[in-house]
Amino acid sequence: MSELSVKHLLGIKYLKETDIQLIFETADHFKEVINRSIKKVPSLRDITIANIFFENSTRTKLSFELAEKRLSADVLNFSASQSSVKKGETLIDTVNNILSMKVDMVVMRHPNPGAGIFLSKHVNAAIVNAGDGAHEHPTQALLDSYSIREKLGDVAGKNVVIVGDILHSRVALSNIFALKLQGANVKVCGPKTLLPKYVESLGVGVETNLRKAFEWCDVANMLRIQNERLDISYFPTTREYTQQFGINKKLLDSLDKEIVIMHPGPINRGVEITSDVADSKQSIILNQVENGVAIRMAVIYLLASKIK
Amino acid sequence: MPIMSQKVLLSSKEINIILHRLACQLLENHLSFENTVLIGIQPRGKFLAQRLTKILKEEYKVNQINLGFLDITFYRDDFRRGEKTLEATKTKIDFLIEDKNVVLIDDVLYTGRSINAALTALQSFGRPKDVELLCLIDRRFSRHLPIQPNYRGRQVDAINDEKVKVMWEENDGEDIIYLVNR
Numbered sequence: 001m002s003e004l005s006v007k008h009l010l011g012i013k014y015l016k017e018t019d020i021q022l023i024f025e026t027a028d029h030f031k032e033v034i035n036r037s038i039k040k041v042p043s044l045r046d047i048t049i050a051n052i053f054f055e056n057s058t059r060t061k062l063s064f065e066l067a068e069k070r071l072s073a074d075v076l077n078f079s080a081s082q083s084s085v086k087k088g089e090t091l092i093d094t095v096n097n098i099l100s101m102k103v104d105m106v107v108m109r110h111p112n113p114g115a116g117i118f119l120s121k122h123v124n125a126a127i128v129n130a131g132d133g134a135h136e137h138p139t140q141a142l143l144d145s146y147s148i149r150e151k152l153g154d155v156a157g158k159n160v161v162i163v164g165d166i167l168h169s170r171v172a173l174s175n176i177f178a179l180k181l182q183g184a185n186v187k188v189c190g191p192k193t194l195l196p197k198y199v200e201s202l203g204v205g206v207e208t209n210l211r212k213a214f215e216w217c218d219v220a221n222m223l224r225i226q227n228e229r230l231d232i233s234y235f236p237t238t239r240e241y242t243q244q245f246g247i248n249k250k251l252l253d254s255l256d257k258e259i260v261i262m263h264p265g266p267i268n269r270g271v272e273i274t275s276d277v278a279d280s281k282q283s284i285i286l287n288q289v290e291n292g293v294a295i296r297m298a299v300i301y302l303l304a305s306k307i308k
Numbered sequence: 309m310p311i312m313s314q315k316v317l318l319s320s321k322e323i324n325i326i327l328h329r330l331a332c333q334l335l336e337n338h339l340s341f342e343n344t345v346l347i348g349i350q351p352r353g354k355f356l357a358q359r360l361t362k363i364l365k366e367e368y369k370v371n372q373i374n375l376g377f378l379d380i381t382f383y384r385d386d387f388r389r390g391e392k393t394l395e396a397t398k399t400k401i402d403f404l405i406e407d408k409n410v411v412l413i414d415d416v417l418y419t420g421r422s423i424n425a426a427l428t429a430l431q432s433f434g435r436p437k438d439v440e441l442l443c444l445i446d447r448r449f450s451r452h453l454p455i456q457p458n459y460r461g462r463q464v465d466a467i468n469d470e471k472v473k474v475m476w477e478e479n480d481g482e483d484i485i486y487l488v489n490r
Binding site: 025038042043046302304307 | 381382383392393394429431
């Protein structure tokens with residue numbers, strides 16, 4: 001297996017297990033590259049990539065941009081807030097205008113689920129989904145699994161709990177697909193109002209008691225409350241949420257094993273996770289960010305090699 | 309299936325003699341290896357580099373040799389030009405090459421494009437004092453670039469339809485080199 005089975009990265013749902021392993025093995029090499037004093041390779045010097053962000057992002061956008069630059073690609077950055085989208089241009093028109101400037105690949109974040117899939121059917125470029133609404137965020141799930149693999153040696157057979165706002169989280173869905181594909185056991189934990197109704201049909205367990213979830217797991221992935229997507233009130237107060245579903249040092253220390261703490265960012269310190277936990281040695285939050293660049297380099301490299 | 313024929317280019321005994329000669333030539337030019345580093349080009353140059361290092365250490369009593377392996381995949385000039393995705397292997401260079409004499413080591417020198425990529429890749433690890441090239445098989449008349457080896461095991465006049473296959477005991481079961489007709 002030396003090439004991806006897909007031409008676009010639209011979601012983990014469309015990947016095979018062998019694709020994930022290929023991405024990880026390639027990321028291993030790029031991780032060595034980005035730890036050199038000269039962190040750049042010339043592979044993609046004839047490729048142009050447009051980063052199109054219709055939604056705010058700090059980490060993901062920087063991480064993609066850095067990955068592209070480390071591969072020597074030419075990079076165009078585009079934010080919807082400063083664009084003609086505001087003047088009524090359609091998505092296909094916007095992207096086709098960008099592509100007519102000879103762009104080979106599009107990295108897109110969009111508030112609507114399925115935006116990447118829609119685009120891939122209508123334009124002639126490799127598409128990387130950098131988050132589409134509450135649907136998928138594949139590179140985040142890949143870097144999360146890669147970080148687990150780095151910390152614990154393997155993903156298969158590990159118990160992973162995803163805590164928080166599962167209902168509105170694209171990170172949760174992509175993580176569930178990725179972890180299941182690699183043979184991990186997955187549970188979700190959060191207030192019942194923030195758990196999707198049929199989430200068990202994805203093959204995951206449901207737990208509403210945080211302590212029980214922690215006692216079961218090897219890895220806890222703490223998610224943020226997606227306030228910008230909460231159209232109604234899903235729980236009484238933030239304080240009550242923190243008391244029931246926030247992790248603190250006392251709870252962490254009372255467990256009889258050391259679990260690994262992850263967070264996709266941005267962190268709301270004091271809400272889903274306290275500062276002393278986020279900065280503890282059990283937390284691999286900053287490793288996730290570092291691995292993000294290597295994973296995105298691997299994804300872009302492997303997709304670009306299929307552009308003819 | 310096209311009919312493939314192969315003939316033995318070098319036997320295990322001949323390879324062994326050549327390896328010792330190459331080791332001696334390296335020793336003659338670099339003596340203590342204090343300011344010299346050996347870099348095997350992945351994937352196949354690794355075995356040759358390891359073998360030469362072993363001979364230098366065990367038979368010629370060179371104490372300290374810096375040996376590294378360089379993967380050139382991301383520096384190749386044929387990215388997206390072939391059918392297949394180029395698959396990387398591991399780079400392992402745990403020392404600085406700044407101001408060092410670098411000896412690049414590969415099993416077969418053919419078009420010279422790999423060496424060109426390796427020279428680009430080396431720049432990521434510092435500015436060497438000078439760079440030499442050692443190869444076991446030199447396929448002369450096949451070069452696309454002005455690159456020649458400083459140390460060569462055997463020169464071969466192979467036509468483009470032929471392939472030189474280098475096998476190593478530690479990887480393929482025996483030391484032998486074939487000329488394969490495709």
